[in-house]
Each structure stands twice: as C-alpha cells, then as structure tokens.
Amino acid sequence: MVFKDAALTPEEMPKTTPVPEPHGRMPTGVSWEPLEAGSADPFGPRRMHVERHLVDDEGLQTDPLAEDLMVINIGPSHPAMHGTFRLKCWLDGETIVKAIPEIGYLHRCFEKMSELHPWQEVFPYTDRLNYMSPFLNNVGYAMAVEKLLGIEVPRRAQRIRVILGELSRVMDHFVCVGTNLVDLGALTNFWYLFRGREEIYSLLEHVSGARMMVAYGRIGGLMRDVHAGFEDEVRALLKSLPRYIDDVDKLITNNRIFIDRARGVHPISAADAIDWGWTGPCLRAAGVPYDVRKAHPYYEYDQFDWQIPIGTAGDVYDRYLVRMEEMRQSLSIVEQAIGDLPDGPVNVDDWTISPPPKDQVYNTIEGMVAHFKLTFEGVQVPAGEVYSYTEGGNGELGFYLVSEGGGHPYRIHCRAPCFAIYQNIGPSLEGCMLSDIVAIVGSLNVIAGELDR
Amino acid sequence: MDWTGVGISLLKAFLVFFGVVNTVPVLVWAERRGSAFIQHRLGPNRVNIGGFTLLGLVQPLADVVKFVWKEDYVPAHANRAFYVLAPVLLLVPAAMTFAVIPFADDIVVAGRQITMQVADLNIGILYVFALASLSVYGIVLAGWASNNKYSLLGGIRSSAQMISYELALGLSVVGILMIYGSVQLDDIVHGQGEHLFGFLPKWGVVTQPLAFILFLAAVFAESNRLPFDLPEAENELVVGYHTEYSAMKFAIFFMAEYMAMVTGAMLIVTLFFGGWQIPWVESAELQAAVGAIPAALLQLGSFSAKLLFFLWLFIWVRWTLPRFRYDQLMRLGWKMILPLALANVFVTGLVLYFT
Numbered sequence: 001m002v003f004k005d006a007a008l009t010p011e012e013m014p015k016t017t018p019v020p021e022p023h024g025r026m027p028t029g030v031s032w033e034p035l036e037a038g039s040a041d042p043f044g045p046r047r048m049h050v051e052r053h054l055v056d057d058e059g060l061q062t063d064p065l066a067e068d069l070m071v072i073n074i075g076p077s078h079p080a081m082h083g084t085f086r087l088k089c090w091l092d093g094e095t096i097v098k099a100i101p102e103i104g105y106l107h108r109c110f111e112k113m114s115e116l117h118p119w120q121e122v123f124p125y126t127d128r129l130n131y132m133s134p135f136l137n138n139v140g141y142a143m144a145v146e147k148l149l150g151i152e153v154p155r156r157a158q159r160i161r162v163i164l165g166e167l168s169r170v171m172d173h174f175v176c177v178g179t180n181l182v183d184l185g186a187l188t189n190f191w192y193l194f195r196g197r198e199e200i201y202s203l204l205e206h207v208s209g210a211r212m213m214v215a216y217g218r219i220g221g222l223m224r225d226v227h228a229g230f231e232d233e234v235r236a237l238l239k240s241l242p243r244y245i246d247d248v249d250k251l252i253t254n255n256r257i258f259i260d261r262a263r264g265v266h267p268i269s270a271a272d273a274i275d276w277g278w279t280g281p282c283l284r285a286a287g288v289p290y291d292v293r294k295a296h297p298y299y300e301y302d303q304f305d306w307q308i309p310i311g312t313a314g315d316v317y318d319r320y321l322v323r324m325e326e327m328r329q330s331l332s333i334v335e336q337a338i339g340d341l342p343d344g345p346v347n348v349d350d351w352t353i354s355p356p357p358k359d360q361v362y363n364t365i366e367g368m369v370a371h372f373k374l375t376f377e378g379v380q381v382p383a384g385e386v387y388s389y390t391e392g393g394n395g396e397l398g399f400y401l402v403s404e405g406g407g408h409p410y411r412i413h414c415r416a417p418c419f420a421i422y423q424n425i426g427p428s429l430e431g432c433m434l435s436d437i438v439a440i441v442g443s444l445n446v447i448a449g450e451l452d453r
Numbered sequence: 454m455d456w457t458g459v460g461i462s463l464l465k466a467f468l469v470f471f472g473v474v475n476t477v478p479v480l481v482w483a484e485r486r487g488s489a490f491i492q493h494r495l496g497p498n499r500v501n502i503g504g505f506t507l508l509g510l511v512q513p514l515a516d517v518v519k520f521v522w523k524e525d526y527v528p529a530h531a532n533r534a535f536y537v538l539a540p541v542l543l544l545v546p547a548a549m550t551f552a553v554i555p556f557a558d559d560i561v562v563a564g565r566q567i568t569m570q571v572a573d574l575n576i577g578i579l580y581v582f583a584l585a586s587l588s589v590y591g592i593v594l595a596g597w598a599s600n601n602k603y604s605l606l607g608g609i610r611s612s613a614q615m616i617s618y619e620l621a622l623g624l625s626v627v628g629i630l631m632i633y634g635s636v637q638l639d640d641i642v643h644g645q646g647e648h649l650f651g652f653l654p655k656w657g658v659v660t661q662p663l664a665f666i667l668f669l670a671a672v673f674a675e676s677n678r679l680p681f682d683l684p685e686a687e688n689e690l691v692v693g694y695h696t697e698y699s700a701m702k703f704a705i706f707f708m709a710e711y712m713a714m715v716t717g718a719m720l721i722v723t724l725f726f727g728g729w730q731i732p733w734v735e736s737a738e739l740q741a742a743v744g745a746i747p748a749a750l751l752q753l754g755s756f757s758a759k760l761l762f763f764l765w766l767f768i769w770v771r772w773t774l775p776r777f778r779y780d781q782l783m784r785l786g787w788k789m790i791l792p793l794a795l796a797n798v799f800v801t802g803l804v805l806y807f808t
Contacts, residue, residue, distance in 0.1 A: 072602050072606075079691060181775065184776055185682065187488075188488075188492050188772045188773060191492035191493055191494060192493065251773070257680055257776070257777060257781075260777075260778070261775060261777075433779060433780065434606070435689050
C-alpha cells in the first residue's frame with residue numbers, strides 16, 4: 001500500500017520528482033512518472049539503497065530487510081524542532097540509518113543587513129541571533145566594536161552587563177533544559193523553569209522596556225542606566241530562581257526513566273568535540289573545561305569566585321547536568337556582582353560614541369550637532385579588523401568585524417556556537433532511535449535564529 | 454419473558470454508560486486543572502455561563518461545542534472507510550468493558566435479586582481482556598488508514614506495546630485468580646471482604662503486592678499514558694496515530710483514551726483494592742443495618758472514592774514522569790514484567806499448594 005513510499009537516494013529525492021498528489025493535481029510544468037514501471041499505485045514502491053550501511057566490509061549485504069527504509073522528515077515544522085530546521089532521516093524500523101540535516105529556513109541575512117546599517121543600529125539584529133539570551137549577543141557585539149574603537153566601558157556598565165548577561169545565560173539554560181525535558185515527555189519541568197524565565201523577563205522589561213528583544217546594549221555602554229529598584233529586583237530573583245532549579249533537580253535528575261533516556265545517548269569524546277569546533281556547555285559536558293569567561297576573562301570575570309562544571313561522557317545526561325550547575329554558578333556570579341555594583345556613568349564620556357543626554361540635545365548646539373552626526377553618520381570606527389569573542393548561551397559567540405573607517409561595518413561575521421555544534425549531527429545520529437533525535441537536538445541547544453542567522 | 458428483568462438490565466446499562474461517558478469531561482477537567490496545580494499554573498478558569506465558571510468545569514462543555522462544530526476533515530490520501538472505522542473500533546470496546554465491573558453488592562428489592570453490575574458474565578475478567586485487546590485494532594487501523602508516516606509509526610508502536618503488555622496484564626492477574634478461585638469479578642470482590650490475621654482486609658494488594666505493581670505498570674501501558682505514551686509521543690510523532698484526525702473523530706479517540714483510563718482504574722480497584730468493599734464492614738451487616746439501597750449507595754461511594762484516587766494517580770504520574778524509549782519499553786515489558794509475573798504465578802502456586 002501507501003507506506004512503501006519510502007525512499008529515494010539523497011541525490012534523486014526532492015528536487016525534480018514531486019510526490020504526486022492523489023487527485024492528480026500536479027505542479028504545473030512538472031511531469032511525473034512512477035519510478036518503478038508497472039506500479040499502479042501512485043505511491044508505489046520506491047526503494048533506496050544506502051550502500052554504506054547495508055553492506056559490511058566484505059561487500060555482503062548485512063540486513064536483507066533494510067532496503068525497505070522509510071524516509072521521514074523531521075521538521076521544518078515539527079514539535080521537537082525548536083525553531084525551523086529539518087532533519088531528513090532514513091529509518092529502519094525506528095533506528096536511524098542515515099540522517100541529513102538541512103538548515104537555512106530561518107536565514108534572515110543578519111550579516112548582510114549589518115553592512116547596511118550604522119554600527120549602533122546592528123543591536124536589534126543581534127537580539128535575534130540567539131533569541132533565548134538576547135542580551136549576551138548585545139554584549140558580544142558591543143565588545144567587538146569597542147575593541148575596534150579601543151575604548152573601555154565604565155565599570156558600572158561592565159557590572160550591569162555581567163549581571164544581565166548571567167541572568168540571560170540562566171534564561172538560556174532554562175529554555176534549553178526545559179524544552180529538552182519536554183521532548184522527553186516531562187512537561188512539568190518546563191513550567192517550573194519557564195516561570196523563572198518569566199521573572200527574569202520582567203526584570204529585563206523594567207530595565208530595557210522589552211521582555212525578549214531587549215536591544216539594551218550600546219557601543220560604549222548601555223541604552224540607559226538601570227532603574228532605581230534594580231538591585232532589589234535582582235536580589236529577589238536570586239532568592240526565587242534557585243527554587244525552580246532545585247525543583248527540577250529533585251524531580252528529574254535521579255529519575256530512572258530520564259537517566260535511561262539520556263545516559264550514553266549521543267556521547268562525544270573531548271577530542272572529537274574540539275575537532276568539530278564545539279564550545280559551551282556541550283563541550284564542557286565532554287570534559288573540556290573551556291569557558292571564555294575563564295580562559296580569556298573579560299569584565300572582571302576572573303575576580304568572581306566561580307567554577308566551570310564539566311562532564312565526563314559528553315552525552316545528553318552530562319549536558320543536562322552541566323547546564324544545571326552552570327545556572328547555579330551564574331547566579332553566584334550575579335550575587336557577587338550585585339554586591340559590588342559601583343556608582344557612576346554607564347556610557348563612555350564621548351559624544352562621538354555615546355549620544356549626549358537629552359537635555360543637551362534639546363538645549364545646546366553642541367549636543368544637538370553631536371546627536372545629529374551620530375544618528376546620521378553613525379559611530380565612526382577606525383579602519384581595521386577585529387575578532388572578539390564572549391561566552392554566549394551555548395558556546396563561544398564571536399564577532400569578526402572589518403571596518404574601512406566610517407559609520408558602517410564593511411563586513412560582519414558572527415561565529416555562532418550552535419553552527420559548529422550542529423555540524424556533525426547527521427553522521428552522529430546514525431544508529432540512534434527516532435526518540436533519541438528529540439533528546440539529542442534538544443540537548444545541543446541549537447537555536448535556529450543563530451544557526452541560520 | 455421477564456420484562457422487569459430486562460427493564461432493570463437496560464436501566465443499569467444506561468446508567469453505567471451514562472456515568473462513564475460523563476466521567477470523561479470531568480476527567481479532562483481534572484487533568485487540566487490537576488496538571489495546572491502540579492505545574493504552578495491556574496488552568497482553564499475563564500469559560501463561564503452567566504458568570505459561573507464552576508472552577509473551570511464549563512470548559513469541557515466549550516470543548517465539546519468546539520469539537521462538534523469543527524470541520525470534519527478527511528485527508529484526501531487517507532483510506533476513507535478504514536479512516537472512519539478506526540475511532541469506532543476504538544470507542545466501542547472501551548465503552549463495553551464496564552459491563553462486568555461490580556459497583557456494589559447484590560441487593561434484594563421486592564423479592565428480586567439485583568446484581569450491581571450490567572452483566573454478571575461467568576467469564577468475568579477474560580471478557581475485559583478480550584475487549585481490551587480489541588482496542589489495538591482501532592489504533593493500528595487509524596495509523597494505517599491515515600496514510601501518514603507519523604501516524605503509521607504511532608500505530609506500529611502501539612500495536613507492539615499493547616500486545617507486549619497485554620501478556621503482562623493477563624499474567625499478573627493470574628495470581629489473583631488463583632487466590633480468590635474465580636474469574637468472575639463479583640466473586641473476587643466478595644473474596645476480598647474477608648480478613649487476614651483478623652484485622653487486615655484480604656485485598657488483592659495485600660495478598661499479591663508484586664502482582665499489583667506489575668498490573669499497575671501494565672495498565673498504564675495499556676491506556677497509552679505517560680510514561681508509556683509512545684504511540685502518541687507528541688514531541689516525536691506529532692501526536693502519533695491520530696495526527697490526521699480532527700473534530701469529533703479526534704474527540705472519540707480522546708474519549709476512548711480516557712475511558713480506557715477509567716477501565717484501568719476500575720480494574721485496579723476491583724482486583725486489588727476490594728472493589729466496592731468498605732474495609733472492616735461486612736456487606737451483609739451493612740445491609741441489615743441501613744437497608745439494601747443505602748448500603749448499595751455506600752458501597753458505590755466506597756468504589757468511587759477508590760476509583761477517583763487511582764484516576765488522580767494516572768494524572769499525577771503523567772505530569773511527573775518522562776517517557777520511555779521504544780526499546781526500553783520492550784525491554785521492561787518482556788524482560789522484567791513478564792518474568793516477574795511468571796515468577797509470581799509460580800510462587801503463588803507453591804504457597805497455595807502448601808497451605
């Protein structure tokens with residue numbers, strides 16, 4: 001019947017041979033004929049041979065049944081594909097024989113768009129890279145431009161960047177762990193964690209005016225100083241957030257079903273992880289204690305008392321454990337930072353980089369001219385190129401900037417951590433079961449916005 | 454022909470069916486409010502009639518209206534006949550299972566003995582298992598007829614799962630049948646009215662604790678609920694075998710699932726928790742003390758209380774545990790539950806032989 005509609009080779013599959021619609025409606029201008037002559041059923045048997053999996057080293061066919069593979073498209077719109085990406089899988093029963101990832105469904109020309117805007121107007125686009133922790137992207141980009149400008153932001157701005165950045169990281173891990181557990185069927189954890197995420201959102205909303213796309217970073221500082229009750233709100237968060245983490249910890253960490261589902265699934269060795277360019281929690285789960293905040297400290301990260309959690313096996317369970325511990329470490333950093341939040345300005349005292357205060361803009365000719373030039377011509381960044389990198393939500397978030405001088409970037413490249421992490425997804429899924437896909441993709445924390453940019 | 458007897462039977466059948474069908478929306482409500490309670494949320498509490506939300510109980514009504522008015526869409530590539538047949542095949546066995554469950558002790562009214570179950574079949578529990586194994590056809594057919602790969606995978610998973618766990622389900626009950634010496638549920642419940650050592654109710658859970666645990670797991674698997682909801686597994690298979698169903702056809706799947714859950718809970722109560730027995734109260738004494746009909750109502754209350762607890766357990770577990778993987782599910786069923794059930798039968802046999 002219909003279900004032999006399995007398989008074509010990757011080469012012949014999608015482009016020229018549309019699957020016929022049963023009414024006989026055809027896309028105009030495309031002719032179609034059944035691949036096997038004599039097959040009356042329009043969905044009739046079509047076979048594929050994935051040679052490398054069906055033959056052993058001596059060229060003998062190992063599994064006579066395995067040629068009846070079933071092709072299944074997971075995504076681009078599928079409940080477990082958080083964001084839009086597609087995995088095309090060849091299944092033998094429920095075991096994946098071959099998987100080909102396809103990305104690009106959420107490509108929005110981030111890099112090209114950035115070239116068409118003044119330096120300071122790129123911030124809203126960076127929000128939409130890893131939209132689970134937008135402020136970390138703001139900081140990453142701002143740091144890169146500041147490096148090219150050769151300026152250092154005031155200490156208060158640094159501290160606020162650390163505080164909000166670490167809270168954003170907690171948010172990122174909340175979403176990652178929460179959705180990963182949802183995909184394994186444990187929905188309740190998702191609600192526990194998302195409640196905490198909403199609380200952080202409320203803080204970000206009070207600070208920046210937006211819950212999700214904060215666009216709060218600025219070249220040379222921040223959009224504005226934090227509001228009066230900021231410190232109290234952060235302290236309240238520090239009280240409430242650990243509870244959500246503990247709740248999930250108690251509910252799921254030692255759950256036998258969860259351990260069975262996650263332990264030993266998709267393990268990766270430290271060497272492999274490095275070879276594939278992995279960074280962030282997934283790399284640390286494989287046992288490599290690399291964290292940009294420790295390895296190349298910025299914003300006084302080396303002065304805080306915190307540790308890098310690392311795993312041993314690099315499997316889904318270790319990634320979960322590493323993320324859980326990182327959230328606690330991040331909260332500890334926030335606690336130390338909020339205890340020592342210096343007074344002072346949050347923007348550099350340079351009107352060619354940070355806009356002058358509004359009363360100056362409206363009441364003095366100098367302020368108005370500075371504001372005009374900044375708005376119309378952009379921040380004047382000297383010619384040169386720079387690579388600057390920070391620890392993003394799921395790994396090393398790098399920005400490579402090229403400037404020819406003037407108000408616009410000549411070229412921006414974003415090193416998205418999950419792009420590197422997602423590279424080997426196809427081969428590494430082979431031999432896993434269908435149910436493992438959702439666990440694996442969830443644990444990698446692949447954010448389509450950042451992957452496709 | 455005994456027309457009064459026929460009338461009583463019809464009335465009982467109607468009342469039981471009516472009661473069970475109406476349990477479904479209440480259960481959906483309990484599921485949604487219960488999950489909200491577990492998850493730090495409020496759950497549905499807005500739908501109202503003239504301002505009365507009844508704690509959200511109006512929501513199922515709105516859901517039903519929605520299901521009835523939605524477009525009843527049949528995908529063009531589906532096998533129409535089987536596609537329409539599948540939900541029926543699932544619902545009918547689910548709705549027929551209750552016939553043999555006793556809700557209270559037999560009563561004598563106006564010289565006529567009335568059994569408090571729709572049909573006092575002498576095959577008892579076998580009838581339940583026979584019907585329960587029919588429901589797999591509905592699911593497999595739904596998965597097949599939808600002509601959708603996710604549905605098909607769901608259907609295949611469920612057939613494998615239900616067949617595997619039916620064995621465990623049946624075997625774990627054998628110990629109970631040996632102890633109470635009957636397959637008739639009525640006799641089993643009567644047997645559970647006795648006491649062990651003079652104070653401990655001789656409930657199935659006391660005499661067969663291992664069988665209870667195995668049976669509980671198997672019932673969860675049979676009703677396709679977490680942690681065994683692989684056939685649906687919304688994050689892997691979209692929603693599995695009923696992906697392509699909409700409107701009332703979907704609602705029927707939904708109802709059948711909840712009915713299966715009620716059946717499971719009823720069986721647990723009947724086999725392992727004394728059914729309608731009120732602990733430490735002899736049925737005959739109770740009937741003598743308060744009269745036949747009040748006694749029956751009290752026993753119905755006892756049955757309902759136990760039933761509600763296990764229904765809540767179903768909900769509770771669903772929102773606590775993650776889901777198994779297919780191979781782990783099979784391993785659990787064949788390599789753990791089945792041998793344990795066999796061992797349980799063996800040990801029970803030995804004990805019965807030597808006592």
